Amino acid sequence: MTRNDQLSRLLPQRFANGTQIRRFAKPCPRCGGTVEARDMEGQMMMLDQKLFLAAHAACPHCDHRFGVACAITADKRVHRVRLPMWLYKLWMKSNARRGVTIVPADPQWQGEEDDAPPPVPSIADAELSFDDAIVGRFQGEAIPEACEWQGRRYRFERVVQPGLPAQCAAHEILVRAHLVYALEDAPQPA
Incomplete structure (x- = not known):
């Protein structure tokens, strides 16, 4: 922006x-x-x-x-x-x-729909434990800085644009249908 x-x-x-x-x-x-x-x-x-x-x-x-x-x-x-x-x-x-600004995807960088992985289901809030620290807001909703799921800690990574299918890497989870959290101890890409 x-x-x-x-x-x-x-x-x-x-x-x-x-x-x-x-x-x-x-x-x-x-x-x-x-x-x-x-x-x-x-x-x-x-x-x-x-x-x-x-x-x-x-x-x-x-x-x-x-x-x-x-x-x-x-x-x-x-x-x-x-x-x-x-x-x-x-x-x-x-x-x-x-807040969180939605950055539109550049159509030149998008692949064919056949190449895209299937959409990821959102994890229920009941299965998560959220930190009190807030990193921003999206559509009036607070975004917790981190959460814990199945004994592992995840940090907020990005927002998925509403109306588009959510896609996550193997070390990421989808929360509340539009918040992506990345595993804290996941190896960083080189």
Whole structure:
């Protein structure tokens, strides 16, 4: 979330209800021409089922440059953010540090579906013992720093994007359908 990227590379984004944002465009305030996501550079962040977007756009028709600051809800409604761009980006940055940001998978790096391992079932909370320390929040839910399962300690690793099948390595477990924990004493890849 902290570095700027071409917005078309950050799309599609999926909400928990399955709705996807595949395209994004805005009209140029000078000429009225359509400015697509490929002509915008900025950041996106998913927080509380809203997609927050801060970008700088360059109109391909008249070369006018302008800022885009908005929030998109799961029903695909776009709401303008009425903050100065610098303040909005600062707000996004502070929320990215406190919470968990969903980073979209790059389609160029995804293999064929046949190559993907089968989805992993989630382990029931009753079988786990959680630490009191919290590393962040995801969709309003606290993320414990570590947990214990079958006598072994696991540390929080990442969040699985809602709506996508969860996949874990042999030394990882899935908790609450979207939190992945890695075995603490697992050998690290070289």
